[in-house]
Amino acid sequence: MTTIVADGLVFASWLFLVSAGLTLIYGVLRILNIAHGSLYALGAYAGASLVIVYSQREAWPYGTFFLLPLAAVVVGAVTGPVMERGVLRWMYGRDQVLQLLVTFALFLILEDAVKLIWGVSPYYAFQPYTLLGEIHLADVVYPGYSMLLVGVAACAAVGLWLFTSRSRLGRLVVAVIHDPEMSTAMGVNLPRVYVLTFSLGASLAALGGAFTAPMISVVPGIAVEVIVVAFAVVVIGGLGSLEGAVAGALLIGLVRSAAVHLFPALELFAIYLVMAAVLLVRPHGLFARPEARRI
Numbered sequence: 001m002t003t004i005v006a007d008g009l010v011f012a013s014w015l016f017l018v019s020a021g022l023t024l025i026y027g028v029l030r031i032l033n034i035a036h037g038s039l040y041a042l043g044a045y046a047g048a049s050l051v052i053v054y055s056q057r058e059a060w061p062y063g064t065f066f067l068l069p070l071a072a073v074v075v076g077a078v079t080g081p082v083m084e085r086g087v088l089r090w091m092y093g094r095d096q097v098l099q100l101l102v103t104f105a106l107f108l109i110l111e112d113a114v115k116l117i118w119g120v121s122p123y124y125a126f127q128p129y130t131l132l133g134e135i136h137l138a139d140v141v142y143p144g145y146s147m148l149l150v151g152v153a154a155c156a157a158v159g160l161w162l163f164t165s166r167s168r169l170g171r172l173v174v175a176v177i178h179d180p181e182m183s184t185a186m187g188v189n190l191p192r193v194y195v196l197t198f199s200l201g202a203s204l205a206a207l208g209g210a211f212t213a214p215m216i217s218v219v220p221g222i223a224v225e226v227i228v229v230a231f232a233v234v235v236i237g238g239l240g241s242l243e244g245a246v247a248g249a250l251l252i253g254l255v256r257s258a259a260v261h262l263f264p265a266l267e268l269f270a271i272y273l274v275m276a277a278v279l280l281v282r283p284h285g286l287f288a289r290p291e292a293r294r295i
Contacts, residue, residue: 002138004257010146012253013153017208018226019233020160020245021201027177027240028197031088032096034103036205037227038110039079043206044222045118046071048125048213055127064128065148068210076203084198089191107223115220122217129214145214152211156204160242173197177240232271236278238285247286251278 022036050067087106091099132144164170175183176193184190208226216222233252237244252271259270266273278286 002140004261005254006137006140006142006146007260008250008254008257009150010253011256012249013150014208014212015229015233015253016153016245016249017156017211018205019230019237019249020156020242021204022230023234023237023240023242023245024160024204025198025201026234027242028173029084029088029092029194031091031099031103032231032239033088033201034100034227035083035106035110036201036230037223038107038114039075039202039205040209040226041114041223042075042079042110043072043209044213044216044218045114045123045209046075046206047210048123048218049118051125051127051214052123055125061127061131064125064131068128068213069207071210072203072207075206076199076201080199080202081195083202084195085191088198089194107227111220111223114223120220122219123213124217125213127214149211149215152207156207157242157246164242169196229271232275234285236275236285238282238288241285241287244285244287 018036018040021039022033025031025033025036047068050071051064054064054067055061083106087102091102129143129145132148134141135144135147136142162170164174172183172188172193173196175186176188176190176197180190183193209222229252233245233248235248236251237246237248251274255270255274256267259266263270282288
């Protein structure tokens, strides 16, 4: 049981870091960003590259832990404004099918850009993973780095809650989520909020990729596997709901972990079974907010 819970929490943490940015972007911009998976891949490659270069210099080994969030911030700060101002701002208010096609095109472009920059050979940035060794959870020995990922996801969740509930800028973002037209009438600079939100969402995706890089081999194609599961999380939790992202990630993480240990053949099926069961009871997701009818 301890192993199932620990594995479930680690998988849920990974999922939350990616899906929180996805649901935040949808909540404000009303765009389902398929290219979000590519931002995760960019974070993984940037984090792995920094760790590998830093480790070759024989510097303070624990400095690699500071490079991972740095890589995420750089990816978000560079790609966020470029994608939002350069492409997505022309899509606001357009048909959702067109928005999906445009973000899918961005996804393909970024996939090729990753191959051009980093090539197709795998990157191994295992140094931070080995530094933390192993810890004892009840009767189970578990990698310490996996628990670090849980801590990073918890800090990100608390940080987002503080940002949206305690800061003026966060309250403006929440106001735009609930009623963008009224927010504009009240003087909110909508383009600035859009750029900020998209960059924050991109940084969260890159943060998930950067902290996952030491646990995997970073190869082309990792964006595809993450975006499908991240969409399942935001659909279960409710599009645009941060609380829903937490609940959806925990639900999928624990159910998948139980399936892996008890019924391995049902690993992938379990995720979509949970999604189908939730949508049967709550068609708009667990934490979907009611939308006012506009006349």
